[in-house]
Amino acid sequence: MNRGLMFKAAHELLAATLFCGAMLFVMESLLAYVLPLFEDQFSEGFMQIRFLQRFVAAMLGSDVAEGLGPEMFLALPWAHPVILALVWAHAVICCTRIPAGEIDRGTADVLLGLPVGRWEILVSDTAVWLLAAVIVLTMTYLGNLLGASLVDDSTQASTSTTLIVLLNLFAMYLVVGGLSWLVSSLSDRRGRAMTVVFVVLVASFLLNYLAQMWKPADRVSFMSLLAYYRPLIVFRDGSFPTHDLTVLFTAAALLWLAAGLVFARRDIRTT
């Protein structure tokens, strides 16, 4: 790892990390506090609307038609679209900087003119990104803690269960980051790379949603990222999602490795 590259990465990721971390803290504490307050009203209305049931099932990764327990209100703040969008946005912002961002703004020549290997650049940036990820997810966790502390004790999850969900969210975050590195390695334009990743993520969400009601989509739903992020099951059963985590961590590692191989072999053209 290279100290200079890490300093540069830290400086460039600071604003996005503070912004996303603060937003996640506020949103997570609001959701964790507000959602349980409306449990009764929400349950009455929820049972009437099939579309809403499917949407929530797609978010939580489990069928909720049988009824709404307190676990659902514990899981919702972790799977709310705003939370997922912020977490994904942070990963995409951090992981499309190299090489697409550098080529796009024309600084790749200065960076690669230095005696640093391409793997070294990727590893140094990844180290800083992982640190930023820890900060962002810690803020999310603290927001959840704050929101949950304001509601009554009966609807609070154990710390270990919440940390398992956080680990699952982290694993999903890594996959989004890995995908962003790979797309960025294949691109010269950061905007294009970000768009591609967002399209893949939206498609993944849509597939997970369609899988609730359409058999053909259900058959390929294993390709959806959200198929491996099911906070409701963790809160309901208290089980450790070994399979989901294995799939997510393996996918993240493979995507990152592929990104490194592409970056190390590709031509860098800025003119």
Next chain:
Amino acid sequence: MRIVETRGLTRYYGSRCAVESVDLSVPEGSLFGFLGPNGAGKSTTIRMLLGFLRPTSGIARVFGRDCWRDSRTIKAEIGYMPGDLRLYSWMNGHQALGFVSAARRRDVTKDGQRLAEEFGLDLSVRVRKMSRGMRQKLGLVLALAHRPRLLVLDEPTSGLDPLMQDQLHAHLRQMAATGHTVFFSSHTLSEVEELCDRVGIIREGKLIRDESLESLRRRTGHHVTIGWKKPGSMNDTPPPPCLTLEHRDRDVWRGALSGPVDDLIRWLAAHEVDDLIIARPDLETVFRRYYNEPTETS
């Protein structure tokens, strides 16, 4: 020792050939001018030397090492300033020096500060607030601060004022005098002529000349201007075989002399001459001559 050496260096972008079979040889301690208009293949060649681009075929070596495989090792001893220089806008000069020092794992801040002082650059200004000339100066400071064995400059003086250009030229000459090698790409011929001792001319991706400036001029011959004492007296006289006329009127002949000057002097002795100028052509004349020659393909 050859600092830069390429053999049959070729690079295609899809079906378009950007550089074709370039054989370059840059000796240690030389000031090498790499000449050619925009799109001739200068930057592509430089990008292959720095390991940004992988050659389609051929060999590119710097310090005897392969430019693609050993790029990282090579760049430890290279200072590079790209043609279209873009620096990190959030950095100021001090941060840029700190970043380069940390990335190079070598403290270059003292030398960088000295150079900045020499170039009249305020290092406390952020890049985003710098003028083009200031950014160019900072780029030079960053490229020179670690006293590289090879300095690769891609059109470095665009944006610099004449005084700064003179200062840079003096600095580069001093570097070359102490054994450092300068690889200098430009399309400003007067600059290359003033600075470089060796020139490579690239046209449509092909290297058409790589030799010393002096030898290039010698090969091109002399530029001759003859003023006749009696206007019109030479109207019907053919020029000697050694003289190719480019301009001819009643008073004055202008042309290119090939071969030794003696032949022309002997021929002139039989005529009444009012004025005579025999000079080596400037680089611009040489360059234009090479560029106006048809290529095999065009």
